Amino acid sequence: MTTLPDEMTVVGIDQPGGPEALQPARAPVPRPGAGEVLVKVAFAGVNRPDVAQRRGMYPPPPGASPIPGLEISGQVVALGDGVTNLLPGQKVCALVTGGGYAEYCLAKAAHCLPVPGSLPLDAAAAMPETLFTVWHNVFQRGYVREGETILVHGGTSGIGSMAILLGKLFGVTVIVTCGGADKVAKALEIGAAHAIDYKAQDFVEEVARITGGKGVNLVLDMVGGDYVPRNMNCLAEDGRHVTIAVQGGPKAEISLVQVMLRRLTLTGSTLRARSDEFKALLAQEIHETVWPLVEDGKLRPVMDRTFALADAAQAHERMEQGGHIGKIVLKA
Template sequence: MRPLPATMTAISFDAPGGPDVLRPETLPLPVPGAGQVLLRVAFAGVNRPDVIQRQGFYPPPPGASPIPGLEVSGQVVATGDGVTTPFVGQMVCALVSGGGYAEYCLAEAGHCLPVPEGLPLFQAAALPETLFTVWHNVFERGWATEGEHILVHGGTSGIGTMAILLGKLFGLTVIVTCGGPEKCAAALALGAAHAIDYKASDFVEEVTRLTQGEGVHLVLDMVAGDYVARNLKCLCDDGRHVTIAVQGGVRAELNMAEVMRRRLTLTGSTLRPRSKEFKSLLADEIHQTVWPLVADSQLRPVMDEVIPLREAASAHARMEAGTHIGKIVLAVGE
C-alpha cells in the first residue's frame, strides 16, 4: 500500500449558493479517532442533502466534516484505537456524516459494509445513503410487510429507485409517482407495479383506482407540504405515513379527526443527525438482512452518471435539474 500523503483534494464552498460555489481545495489529511477508519475514497455518492447543505439550509451536525458527501466507497488505509474490523486494506462502502467529496474520508468503523466480490466500487458508493434511509423508514419505522401496497413519491430518484428494488425483493407492491412518461417507463422497468405521471393526472385518484378504493398501507413521502393531506387520502385504514424530506414545504394542514377515525400513523425521520450507536445497529441489521442480496447480485443500485470529483458542480446542477434517473456519483480515484 502506498504511503499516505500529508494533504488531500476536497470539494468545499465558502458561502452558500448555486452549484458554481463548489470548488476544489487542498486540506490536511484527516486522522482517525477511536472507533474510526480512514478511507482512500474511490467514489462518493451525490445526494439531495448535499445540495441542500450547499444552499445553506442543512448544516452538518456537531463534529461532522463541513465537506459535503454522505456516502463513499474505497479502501481502509488507517484505523483508530479499538478498531479490529474493517481492517487496513479492505474495500468497504460507508455511510458518513460528511466529508465524502474528498480523496480521503473518515468513517465510523461500525458504519462500514464490506464490498462483496463482483460489486463495482462506483455502485458500492451509491448504496449506503439510500439503503440505510429506505430500510429504516419503510421496514423499521413504516412496518412494511410482505403483501402490502406502498406509495413512493419521486420514483426515479435515488431513494425512489431503491424503494422499488427493495420493495420488489421483500414482497411489496410499489406504486410510484414520477414527472413524465419517460420516468414512469423507467420506474416500471425497475419493477414498480404502477407509475403515475403526477404532471398528467391526480395521484390520489389514480391510487384509488389502482387499489380498487382500498388505498395503500404506507406512503413514503419526500415532499411534505400540501402533499401530506393528499397522501392521507391514499392510505387505507390503519395506514402509515413516513416523511423523509420536505421539498414541498415544512407545514401541512390536516384533518386530525380523520387521522383519529381511520387510525392513521404519521411519522418521519432524518438519518444524518442520528447517533453513532443507532447507525451502527442499522448497519448491522442491513448487513444481516439485505447485504446477502447485494453479495449474490440480486440488489444493485440504479446508476445515472459518474462525474469526476473536480466537476462536482456539474453533478449538483444535474441533480437540481431533475433529469437524472437513479444515482449520481463522483469519481475520486481507485
C-alpha cells in the same frame, strides 16, 4: 500500512449558493480516531442533502466535516484504536456524516459495509445513503410487511429507485409517482408495480383506482407541504405516513378527524444527525438482512452518471435539473 500524504483535494463550500459554490481546495488528510477508519475514496455519492447543504439550508451536525458527501466507497488505509472488524486494504462502502467529496474520508468502522468482489465500487458508493434511509423508514419505522402496498413519490430518484428494488425483493407492491412519461417508463423498468405521471394524472384518484378503493398501507413522502393531506387520502385504514424530506414545504394542514377515524400514523425521520449507536445498529441489521442480496447480485442500485470529483458542480446541476434516473456519483 500505506504512507499517507499530508494533504488531499476536497470539494468544499466557501459560501452558500448555486452549484458554483462547490470549489476544489486543499485540506489536511485526517487521521482516524478511536473506532474510525480512514478510507481512500474511490467514489462518493451525490444526494439531495448535499444540495441543501450547499444552499445553506442543511448545516452539518456538530462535529461533522463541513465538506459535503454522505456516502463513499473505497479502500481502508488506516485504522483507529479499537477497530478489529476491518483490515487495511479492505474495500468498503460507508455512511458518513460528511467529508465524502474528498480523496480521503473518515468513517466509523461500525458504519461500513464490506464491498463484495462482484459489486463495482461506483455502485457501492451509491448504496449506503439510500439503503439506510429506505430500510429504516419503510421497513423499521413504517413496519412494512410482505404483501402490503406502498406509495413512493419520486420513483426514479435514488431513494425512489431503492424503494422499488427493496420492495420487489421483500414482497411489497410499490406504486410510484414520477414527472413525465419517460420517467414512468423507467420506473416500471426498474420494477415498480404501477407508476403514475403526476403531471398528467391526479395521484390520489389513480391510487384509489389501482387499489380498488382500499388505499395503500404506507406513503414514503419526500415532498411535504400540500402533498400531506393528499397522501393521507391515499392511505388505507391503519395506514402509515413517513416523511423523509420537505421539498414542497415544511408545513401541512391535515384533518385530525381522519387520523382518528382511520387510525393513521404520521411519522418521519432524518438520518444524518442520528447517533453513532443508532447507525451502527442499522448497519448491522442491513448487513444481516439485505447485504446477502447484494453479495448474490440480486440488489444493485440504479446508476445515472459519474462525474469527476472536480466536476461536483456539474453533478449538482444535473441533480437540480431533475432529469437523472437513479444515483449520481463522483469519482475521486
